[in-house]
Amino acid sequence: MSGTRGPLPKPSALKHLEGNPGKRALNLADGVNPRIEVPPAPRHLGKEAAKEWKRITPHLQELGLISSIDRAALALYCQAYGRLAELEEAFKGKVAKIQADEGVDYAEAVYRASRTQTPSGYEQQSVIVQLIGNHRLQVHRHLMHFGLSPAARARVQPSNYLQPDLPGFEQTPTKPTGFAAFAAPTLQ
Template sequence: MIKLLRGNPGRRTLDLSDGVHPEVAIPDVPTHLSLDARKEWRRITAELESVGLISRLDRSALAIYCQTWGRLLLAERALSAKQKQAREEGLDEAEAVFTQQTPTGFLRESALFRVVSKLQQDCDRYLASFGMSPSSRSRVKASDNRQGDLFGEAQGDAWNSL
């Protein structure tokens, strides 16, 4: 804090994390989210709130994660449908899912499989932003700024002792 007042002559990066404690609160669900994204929003916001890792400031980042999750589910369903179709036609399921034939007859990696892989990587990156992966959990700090109950903790204790 003194460096903030006097200036930072050493020009080293200041650790300001101790001074940032937004109120723990679930932001409103964005209206543009798909059905799957909305389901993920409801699921994950409750979990993040219980551990103090969400605030209204996180709305955009969380919307990006949830929408990416919804798209990943859509792509996974498309892959499953492709696999089912191959099975029904007696084709090699792995080849049908992982490869596609070019107009010239060559086999290449399936575009749908690449989309799924990219969405998985994106989801993993967004999860790390909120401390929702094992390795990132140690790098995030929960906010201790929680809204108190209606009567405040002190009065609540007084009511319980009666």
């Protein structure tokens, strides 16, 4: 079983404010809070993936868990979800066909659709069931990144688009200063 274990690490800014009690080097660059916005959906998304994109992005925006830099990660999640939905539909169709053709009950049809026979006569799990299992794992992993499961929700932090003010550190200037003011006059 993979996943992050143990308590969440304390943010570097908080360690700095406490006087860095562990005396380890601090990376004050972590804790970036990007602007909360929904990126445009990629054109390559399938039908089910695009539906999931439209369904999930308003919720992520409301929770402050999405930014334009999350486009690729969200596309991976939606594509995996879309493929999983398509595979589940295909499996459901296979079960219905077995029920209609062979006149067996639902449980027997599911069992038969889940198994195939090798050329040597051994029974093994069908390819569609293997693909469904793989896509379920992919979807689960992506859900963890966006905090979309009960266990993951405690481990994500929404963006408040505020960068902490630390003592001894100057605020990032909004206009170029020094030589940068002359080098990039279009930024003013």
